[in-house]
Amino acid sequence: MVLRTMGAFLDKPKTEKHSAHGEGNGLHYGLSSMQGWRVEMEDAHTAVVGLPHGLTDWSFFAVYDGHAGSRVANYCSAHLLEHILSGGAEFGPGPSSVEGVKDGIRSGFLNIDEYMRNFSDLRQGLDRSGSTAVCVLLSPTHLYFINCGDSRAVLSRDGKVGFSTQDHKPCNPREKERIQNAGGSVMIQRVNGSLAVSRALGDYDYKCVDGKGPTEQLVSPEPEVCVLERATEGDEFVVLACDGIWDVMSNEELCEFVRSRLLVCDDLEKVCNSVVDTCLHKGSRDNMSVVLVCFPGAPKISEEAVKKEEELDKFLETRVEELLGNCGETGAPDLVSVLRSIASENIPNLPPGGGLASKRSVIEAVYNRLNPHREEEAVSLTPHRLWF
Incomplete structure (x- = not known):
């Protein structure tokens, strides 16, 4: 089949889905992604239950929303976790290690961003791709929400939205200040009138201001890390999704929809497929990816x-x-x-x-x-x- 384009869009959406599921460490997860109306599929994801280096009771999930190509998103989906785990942090038990884990996450992001910069196609400007990253790292006692860009993670706790990451947009005062300090501007809600996110991995065209460190550039690879203690009774599920989902659903709407689906279906792949299909029918024109991680307290079939x-x-x-x-x-x-x-x-x-x-x-x-x-x-x- 030959697919014709309408500018940045196809004349017919590609509705085939990539979906999967798994379980372990008391968790069940499902995921689904769809190319939709976009000419190229630039999203990627990671789902790992039981981590290496003896962290068998830890888990990691992530969604990457690529732009200007899929190179950075695909590389991060395969390698970001190993960069985090090799970031020098002690991933041990107890509250004393929380700050160390946060430091390891931050180092992992900065390290992978610097590492990818040396890829010849990225260094020479032949590939100008970048990617957001939203992740959740789960220890037996804590939830580490990690965000870089405008993909988003939401926690459903006690029947309502208990936490949400904050999107990194150029118009945010702190982001705008950094951009302007690096000699850039925010026009039409974009960095230099072009890029719609203020933090991302890759995007090296926006990371070449002399005299500025990696976190002071027009676009920063530094993640925002928020830590919550796990609530055995109250925690229901975490949703990670790219902006193709959030463009047409609010945090509350998506949590309510997922909760309603869990009451009638225990197949998390099908639940995620339903989220993606619904967002397509609500008018989303972007690639769509969603990862759903359910805790033991998630709603059961009624x-x-x-x-x-x-x-x-x-x-x-x-x-x-x-x-x-x-x-x-x-x-x-x-x-x-x-x-x-x-x-x-x-x-x-x-x-x-x-x-x-x-x-x-x-x-x-x-x-x-x-x-x-x-x-x-x-x-x-x-x-x-x-x-x-």
Whole structure:
């Protein structure tokens, strides 16, 4: 299949997903990623349960959102963890080691950034790629949230958002001050009017100001590290995601949506796939990646929730059948018209945070079954024509 482009976008989204799952150290995780409307897939991820160097009861998860290419994101997904672990920190038990671990994380980021700078294609400017990184490092007692850029991590604790990393945007006062001190400017909310993030790995075009250290450049590779003690009873799950997810869902919406899915499905791959599909249908035009890490306190399947979900699906199926059955001589309405008609109704028990967008697949499956010979509707999934 030849994929034509519309500027920076394809004329049809690539909806194939890469998904996986695993468990260990009392955790269960799932992940999913989709290229979507973008011409290239530039996201990457890491999921490791049980770390080397004797840290078998530690785990590490990360999402990397690449830009201007995938080189930096892919290298970090394979090697950032080893740079962190070799950063000179003592990854031992007890609160006395927390600051040491934070120092090791910071050193790992600075070291990998300096290491990649020596790659010939990056050094010569043949590859100008960069990447955000959002990670969670889990010890038996602590959660280390690590952020560099505008991907984001959120912790669900006691049924609500218990913590969120803060995006590194050029307009943030502290970020803007550093950029200006390095001789740069912030225009149209971008570094020098170009780059939308103020911290990232790679992006060496923005890291060549003489007389400034690595953390004083226009774009800094320094991560922000926040440490929380684990709450055995309250901790439910952590979500790591790139901005392709956060562009269309708030922290609260995504946590509510994930929680509602965990009540009806214990397959974390499927839950993550549902997040990605829902964000596509909500209008995200970026690559999309999500990693979901569930603690023992995560919501469990509820018979009542499963029953409500089945009733909702049946209701939506019936509405599609009614809309197509009442079309008369005018012919069957197109899928977008059906979606818009249902979206105008007051439908109870839609998944919180996901809404009708999370049920598009149900509606589309019935529509396709009743219209097996219809022509493909190119307009039904465009980023410029939303239906809700």
